[in-house]
Each structure stands twice: as structure tokens, then as C-alpha cells.
Amino acid sequence: MSAADLARLQFAATTGIHWLFVILTMGLVPIVAIMHTRAAFTRDPATRAVRERMTRFWGQLYVINYAVGIVTGLVMEFQFGLSWSGLSKFAGNVFGAPLALETLIAFFAESTFLGMWIFGWGRLRRGVHVTLIWLVALTAYASGYWILIANGFMQHPVGYEVRDGAAYLTDFGALLTNSSALMALFHLSLGALTTGGCFVAGVSAWHYLRGTKETELFRPSLKLGLWVSTVASFFVVVVGEMQRPIIERTQPMKDAVLENSGVAEVQAQLVKEHGPGNYVPWQDTMRISMDVMTLIGNTVSTITFIALILLWKNRLMRWRWASWILVATIPFPFIASVGGWIVREVGRQPWIVYGELTVEDALSHVGKTSLLLSCILFIAIFVALAVTNWTLITKFALRGPDATQLGVSEPLPDDLPEGPAGSADEKQPVPAL
Structure with missing residues (x-):
């Protein structure tokens, strides 16, 4: 493998594994926020207690995924300087600000709100506590927005001009509305x-x-999960198709490969525009990834819709085969999302900034040995983190609500009841050493 292939493999593997954390984080946090909102504004004490346990159970699984996943996100920034210094030199003036904002939001604002929510159980007013989890959700999606602003510039550069071999931002509004x-x-x-x-x-x-x-x-968890997945999976297919005109306009080769038509004509057109070179990406990889994503999207949409119907009169609970299908469906969206990411990233090759900077030109002057070692090290660490994450999630998910530790803590010393003499309860003196 060439140095460019090693650098691409490293970035693809680490980013792909990191994305598995991100997609579950973004998918779970609104659901947890909905659960907490319902619990906080429930008047009946018994019902509120059940809904709070529900929130804490699913919230703990979310916190596990977030805590482990945040570690993988740290590596993303370093790889730009490690392997892709040419990209930083060319486009750093444009997407340096979006990347910085994404880092500030994800590693400071989002984590701060989440920490306050974690330790706020029993210590904050219900309205304030619920607001915190909604702020966590808002900052999670804001973080996704800023990272896609940077990625969107790489897919379809807008609002810039090139001076002395570097891109400079000229229209911030165009960048934000790409x-x-x-x-x-x-x-x-x-x-x-x-x-x-x-x-x-x-x-x-x-x-x-x-x-x-x-x-x-x-039962409420199952119902909420099915409603969210049914509605979202239907529209994710619709919105996916809405991207095709944008791809056709901005990346004609990607569109030609996906349509399996006109590849030679687009290749000739790109040679005329950008000079000699191979502008055809890995066709089989793209088509297989696209087919997998499309097939899974339609399958999940169908399964969740039927399951939602079977939930009526508890047929879903009585028919064990239907429940087994829902269990087996858990990994499907993860696989589909990776397929979509492959289509998006591989499809613009050989460009790293479409039409402006190729992968070869963006590569750092790093030896193959160094790239090989860093590739092995990063992938091993990321795989270990992914295994750790899913081991913990599986462990606590299977144990059920009784094993939930989120929101359960011993009272602080100031919270201890006072004794009859008005002083704190007696404690055994600590012997002097």
C-alpha cells in the first residue's frame, strides 16, 4: 500500500468507528429528553417514579456511549496535522473556524450541560434539570452541524477564493448555507x-x-422507540433521495457511478476541466454501499411500521418471533449509516476538496513506516474502545433498571438529618495516627 492508501485507511477506520458512537449519541439523547420531560411534568407520584426510572435507565446507556465516544473524537483533530497537512494549509482558513466551534460545543458546552444533568438528580428543580438534557440534545446537533459545514466545503466548496495556493473565506453566509x-x-x-x-x-x-x-x-419505552424509528426511517429514505439532484449538480462523477451510466462521458469532461487523471472512484464499493444503505433503510422502515401496528392489543409482546426481529434490527441502522458515509466520502475521490485539492496533494510528507505504525496503533485503540463501549452498554442494558446507577447517590454530609440536640448525627471519631 502507498503512503496515501495508509493515510486514507487510517482516517476511514478511525472516523468510521467514531461515527458509530456519534450516531447512537445523537439518536438517544432526544429520546432521553422526551422521557425526562414526561417524567418531570407527571403529577401522579407513582407514574412519575416509573418514568424517572425509565429516564435514568436509558440515560445511563446514553452516558456510557458518550463518555467512551468522546475519547475517539479527540483523535480526529490530530489526524489533519499528522497525515493531511496539505489540507490544513489549503483549507484551514475556511473550515478552521467550523472545526474549532465543533470542538468547543462538543467538548465544552455539551459535556458541561451533560455533567450538570448527571449530577443534578435530586439537587435541581425539575424544570432546570429537564432544560439541561434538552441543551445537551441541542448542542449535540449543533456539533453535528459545524462538522458538516467543514465536510460540506470539502464536498462542494463555496464562499471562498484561492490566493497563493490557499483558500480564503469570502462569504461566510454561503459557507453556513451550503x-x-x-x-x-x-x-x-x-x-x-x-x-x-x-x-x-x-x-x-x-x-x-x-x-x-x-x-x-x-412498554412505554418500546412504544416511543417504535414511533421515533418508524417516522425517522420513513423520512430518512425520502431525504436521501432529495440529495440526488445536489449530487448530480455538484459531483457528476459520483452521480454517474451510482446511476451506472455516463461514467466515460463524465471522465472525459473532468479531464478537459482539470487535466489528465483518473477521476473514477471505486465503483463497486460505492454501488454496494449504496445498495446496502437503501435496502436496510427500507427494511427498517417496514419492520418498525409493522411492529408499531402489532403493538396494538399487545400482539407484539405475545408473538416472540416479532420481538426477536426487533432485537435483530438493532445493528441495521449502524451498518446503513456506515454505507452512506462510504458513498459520501469515496464518491468524491480523487479530490479531498472537490475540484481544488487532490488526496495526493493533501498528504503530509510522512514516511510509510510512520504511517503504518500510527495506522495500526490508532485502529487498535479505536477497536478496543468500541469493544469496551458495547460490552458496557450490553452489560447494563441486560441487567435492567435495577442496575442503574445514574441519579442514585448517597446523601452529602450537609444533607444528613440532625440529631435531637441540633447537631449532626453522631459519627465515630477518626483515630489519630
């Missing part, structure tokens, strides 16, 4: 909600298969 970024954000947001809904529905169905007694907790 159609390649906005439509992709809409598409991946719906994909994330599909992922989160299928996860909640699948885990809930698993507990029904085990004969859970927590029906007051898992």
Missing part, C-alpha cells in the same frame, strides 16, 4: 433518530423476551 452540508445534516439526523429508536425498541423487546416484570417501564 446545500451539501444542510441536506446531509437533515439526512444523518434522521438516520441517528432511526438508530436510537431501533436501539430502544430492540432492548425493550429483549426484556419482554426474558419475561420482565417491568412492563410499566418497557
